[in-house]
Amino acid sequence: MNKDKIGVMFVCLGNICRSPMAEAVFTHLVEERGLSERFKIQSSGVGPWHVGERPHPGTIQVLRQHDMAAINGKRAQQIKSDLFTSFDYVIAMDTSNQSDLKRLGNATLLLDEIVDGEVKDVPDPYYERNFNYVFELVKQGCSKLLDRICQEQGLG
Numbered sequence: 001m002n003k004d005k006i007g008v009m010f011v012c013l014g015n016i017c018r019s020p021m022a023e024a025v026f027t028h029l030v031e032e033r034g035l036s037e038r039f040k041i042q043s044s045g046v047g048p049w050h051v052g053e054r055p056h057p058g059t060i061q062v063l064r065q066h067d068m069a070a071i072n073g074k075r076a077q078q079i080k081s082d083l084f085t086s087f088d089y090v091i092a093m094d095t096s097n098q099s100d101l102k103r104l105g106n107a108t109l110l111l112d113e114i115v116d117g118e119v120k121d122v123p124d125p126y127y128e129r130n131f132n133y134v135f136e137l138v139k140q141g142c143s144k145l146l147d148r149i150c151q152e153q154g155l156g
């Protein structure tokens with residue numbers, strides 16, 4: 001564990017649609033608050049199928065539309081067994097990802113952060129192609145997550 005930085009790892013199935021989107025959005029929000037030096041932010045996938053690939057074009061497009069270009073250079077990676085000792089916060093995109101992670105540790109759901117929200121899973125845009133809707137959910141979840149982490153870690 002890097003004691004200097006707060007480690008946040010976002011996890012989805014393939015690490016090309018949702019978790020790279022969350023990584024970019026969260027990174028953007030952290031930058032806005034002037035806290036970049038305090039965080040180590042990454043994303044990874046439960047499955048191996050897309051390792052080494054760039055994020056999905058739909059994810060790249062929606063991030064560009066919102067001026068969150070922090071996705072440049074991102075390549076998909078698969079979760080590693082030391083996930084829960086290397087990162088302070090492991091955030092799953094849906095309940096299926098969360099249960100796939102169970103053998104390694106307890107991840108929380110991104111949308112747990114939306115207090116009054118009924119939706120618990122970030123839907124998979126790989127099949128639905130609803131990247132704009134997914135972006136809005138991810139943005140709300142990331143904003144609440146950052147609020148919680150700042151509170152827990154005593155950050156301004």
Ligand code: 4NP
Pocket residue numbers: 012013014015016017018019045049050124125126
């Ligand atoms: P992600 O989306 O988990 O949000 O990156 C998917 C990407 C690839 C596949 C499924 C979901 N796939 O079956 O290859």
